[in-house]
Amino acid sequence: xxxxxxxxxASLKRTYREKVALFWMFLFPVLLMLLLGAxxxxxxxxxxxxGVVDLDRSVVTKGIVSGIKEIDGxxxxxxxxxxQVDRLEDGxxxxxxxxxxxxxxxxxxxxxxxxxxxxDKSSPTVGEVANSAVQQVIAEVSRGIQQKMxxxxxxxxxxxxTESITSSELGYIDxxxxxxxxxxxxQAGVLGLGLDFVANREKGIFRxxxxxPLPLSRFLGSEILSALVMAxxxxxxxxxxxxxxFRVHVKGNPFYIILLVILGALTFLAMGFLVxxxxxxxxxxxxxxxxxVFPQMFLAGVFFPLFLLPSFxxxxxxxxxxxxxxxxxRQVMVRGKGLNAVWLDIxxxxxxxxxxxxxxxxxxxxx
Amino acid sequence: xxAIVIRDxxxxxGDIRAVDGISLEIADRExxxxxxxNGAGKTTTLEMIETLREPDxxxxxxxxxxxxxxxxxxxxxxxxxxxxxxxxxxxTVGETIDLFGGFYRRAVPTDELLxxxxxxxxxxxxxxxxxxxQQKRVSIxxxxxxxxxxxxxxxxxxxxDPQARRNIWDIxxxxxxxxxxxxxxxxxxxxxxHLCDRVAVMDHGRIISLGxxxxxxxxxxxxxxxxxxxxxxxTEEQVHAVTGVLTVSVQNGDEYHVTTVTPxxxxxxxxxxxxxNGAVADEITMRRATLEDVFLKITGRSLRE
Numbered sequence: 111x112x113x114x115x116x117x118x119x120a121s122l123k124r125t126y127r128e129k130v131a132l133f134w135m136f137l138f139p140v141l142l143m144l145l146l147g148a149x150x151x152x153x154x155x156x157x158x159x160x161g162v163v164d165l166d167r168s169v170v171t172k173g174i175v176s177g178i179k180e181i182d183g184x185x186x187x188x189x190x191x192x193x194q195v196d197r198l199e200d201g202x203x204x205x206x207x208x209x210x211x212x213x214x215x216x217x218x219x220x221x222x223x224x225x226x227x228x229x230d231k232s233s234p235t236v237g238e239v240a241n242s243a244v245q246q247v248i249a250e251v252s253r254g255i256q257q258k259m260x261x262x263x264x265x266x267x268x269x270x271x272t273e274s275i276t277s278s279e280l281g282y283i284d285x286x287x288x289x290x291x292x293x294x295x296x297q298a299g300v301l302g303l304g305l306d307f308v309a310n311r312e313k314g315i316f317r318x319x320x321x322x323p324l325p326l327s328r329f330l331g332s333e334i335l336s337a338l339v340m341a342x343x344x345x346x347x348x349x350x351x352x353x354x355x356f357r358v359h360v361k362g363n364p365f366y367i368i369l370l371v372i373l374g375a376l377t378f379l380a381m382g383f384l385v386x387x388x389x390x391x392x393x394x395x396x397x398x399x400x401x402x403v404f405p406q407m408f409l410a411g412v413f414f415p416l417f418l419l420p421s422f423x424x425x426x427x428x429x430x431x432x433x434x435x436x437x438x439x440r441q442v443m444v445r446g447k448g449l450n451a452v453w454l455d456i457x458x459x460x461x462x463x464x465x466x467x468x469x470x471x472x473x474x475x476x477x
Numbered sequence: 478x479x480a481i482v483i484r485d486x487x488x489x490x491g492d493i494r495a496v497d498g499i500s501l502e503i504a505d506r507e508x509x510x511x512x513x514x515n516g517a518g519k520t521t522t523l524e525m526i527e528t529l530r531e532p533d534x535x536x537x538x539x540x541x542x543x544x545x546x547x548x549x550x551x552x553x554x555x556x557x558x559x560x561x562x563x564x565x566x567x568x569t570v571g572e573t574i575d576l577f578g579g580f581y582r583r584a585v586p587t588d589e590l591l592x593x594x595x596x597x598x599x600x601x602x603x604x605x606x607x608x609x610x611q612q613k614r615v616s617i618x619x620x621x622x623x624x625x626x627x628x629x630x631x632x633x634x635x636x637x638d639p640q641a642r643r644n645i646w647d648i649x650x651x652x653x654x655x656x657x658x659x660x661x662x663x664x665x666x667x668x669x670x671h672l673c674d675r676v677a678v679m680d681h682g683r684i685i686s687l688g689x690x691x692x693x694x695x696x697x698x699x700x701x702x703x704x705x706x707x708x709x710x711x712t713e714e715q716v717h718a719v720t721g722v723l724t725v726s727v728q729n730g731d732e733y734h735v736t737t738v739t740p741x742x743x744x745x746x747x748x749x750x751x752x753x754n755g756a757v758a759d760e761i762t763m764r765r766a767t768l769e770d771v772f773l774k775i776t777g778r779s780l781r782e
Contacts, residue, residue, distance in 0.1 A: 113579035113580075116575065116576065116579045117576065117579060120565075120568060120572060120575075120576045123567065123568065123572065124565060124566060124567040124568060125567075127567035128566070128567055310565070313563040314559065314561050314563045315563050315564070315565060317529055317559060318557070318559055318563065318577075318619070319580065320528070320529060321527045321528060321529060321552060321555065321557040321559070322552055322577065322580040322581060322623075323549045323552040323553050323580065323581060323582070324579075324580035324581075329580075
């Protein structure tokens with residue numbers, strides 16, 4: 111055990127003394143994060159994004175919806191209750207208006223129509239503005255319709271139930287920081303140990319280890335452990351700077367976050383090993399590793415939310431393992447969700463990791 | 478018990494017979510040299526003993542243990558310096574030795590090893606700051622890190638200047654004093670003659686001659702050469718008549734080169750002939766045959782080709 115830790119320590123020392131690697135592993139992601147945060151981090155939102163869910167689908171409710179759409183300052187989007195509430199959680203809606211089933215019937219019976227307004231507890235002012243604006247619009251629209259149809263005006267046109275959820279205080283920073291973390295760990299995994307492995311194989315160091323009684327797998331194990339230590343340091347650094355500078359939200363269970371970081375690091379280490387097993391020389395390995403890294407860097411939605419991308423790119427993104435790693439980190443770290451909420455992400459990462467590992471064993475060579 | 482026993486060892490690479498049926502015993506505490514030109518099969522043979530390559534057929538025992546069935550036990554008693562000196566980047570000399578020491582069950586203290594290879598003052602230096610000779614010495618220190626019974630040095634002085642080569646020889650002499658068996662491959666004649674108790678000459682994957690350097694010379698190239706000048710000159714017949722002379726060649730009218738297997742008698746004969754003819758013999762040099770001549774004699778080729 112002491113020997114094993116000695117090997118890990120030696121490996122960490124080697125990385126620590128490789129100044130170029132240190133730049134890419136630590137300084138570059140931090141700079142990238144600061145840059146993106148400075149450019150896109152502003153939260154200034156002049157329009158209120160309102161999600162509308164029409165469950166009644168009557169003449170009146172349709173009239174209300176088109177009436178709301180005409181108001182300046184509202185950006186209206188229709189959809190199902192789940193869709194719109196999810197968007198509220200994501201911070202893409204500021205409030206959700208739900209016109210409940212039986213709205214028109216109630217009016218016809220002279221009673222108040224039922225409406226639910228879901229707002230975001232964590233940004234009460236925006237929610238409040240949305241809430242009152244919505245109520246005013248509904249009242250006006252439905253009163254007009256009632257008069258037009260010659261119905262008696264009830265004292266209260268609508269009865270409003272207000273619900274609220276938390277979590278939509280999240281901004282661009284909260285999207286981007288977990289993405290940068292995922293990206294950084296992927297790069298360290300695919301470009302770091304895998305290429306180091308090819309370089310050492312090319313130099314013939316493994317032959318020297320092979321004439322000693324140490325099983326090469328134990329040596330590799332020490333290298334992997336040191337890579338995991340590096341990944342956790344990267345995570346701590348990025349989250350630390352992200353919190354200090356941008357107050358990124360880190361409310362997930364730290365244990366889950368560590369677990370996900372380790373899982374992601376292992377997945378991408380396996381990917382790096384696959385590259386190093388398939389490539390014969392350091393040159394081809396470097397090229398192949400970049401082919402793995404670059405599309406994911408730009409297409410997996412680590413810098414910007416996927417809904418900003420054209421739909422065919424969304425399909426592409428969902429084919430890339432980095433998308434799932436970024437999503438898992440975001441859900442657990444920023445939203446404070448449990449591991450069960452990201453089961454699909456975890457499944458994809460474990461699956462990709464195992465496939466890469468199995469293939470790299472198949473094509474593996476020491477020299 | 479012999480340190481190493483090899484029986485009928487073969488290794489092919491495609492159609493090339495890199496090692497072609499070698500049988501060999503290396504005694505305990507012997508310094509054994511394998512001499513041959515590049516591509517003779519020296520390194521392949523060594524790598525099969527070191528467990529780096531699987532033989533096609535044949536058996537290898539190291540300290541009585543089979544390399545094929547007990548590789549780990551064999552590796553514990555072997556110390557290996559590979560032909561190409563490679564190290565991890567970004568580690569100092571001391572850290573590198575510590576790291577490799579961790580690969581074995583027993584390890585010699587790093588400071589002691591550095592003293593053996595005379596690099597104590599370089600303990601904190603990065604490996605790429607060292608000269609080629611110093612790097613070779615570090616790789617010898619790594620070969621000794623587990624206090625092995627048997628040490629393999631694969632061309633330890635190739636590419637080094639004469640002074641650095643001398644340093645390595647001194648280290649090998651130290652190992653002799655520590656009761657280690659040492660196996661050295663080389664294509665330097667002087668190295669084999671200077672260091673080795675016994676030498677196997679290899680060519681085309683076979684051992685073509687085996688014995689102490691003197692035995693090999695006596696058996697294959699027993700003639701010594703004597704060169705001298707005689708004034709006034711003698712005739713070629715007169716020189717040929719000198720005791721023990723086998724061949725005579727004359728240059729510039731008065732410079733002679735003769736070969737003989739009895740150099741002492743022939744030298745006396747040359748002075749006798751000079752005295753009898755009223756001539757003066759000077760610029761006398763004598764050269765005993767070397768392993769180079771042995772190799773040339775057996776294969777018809779020079780070692781360095």
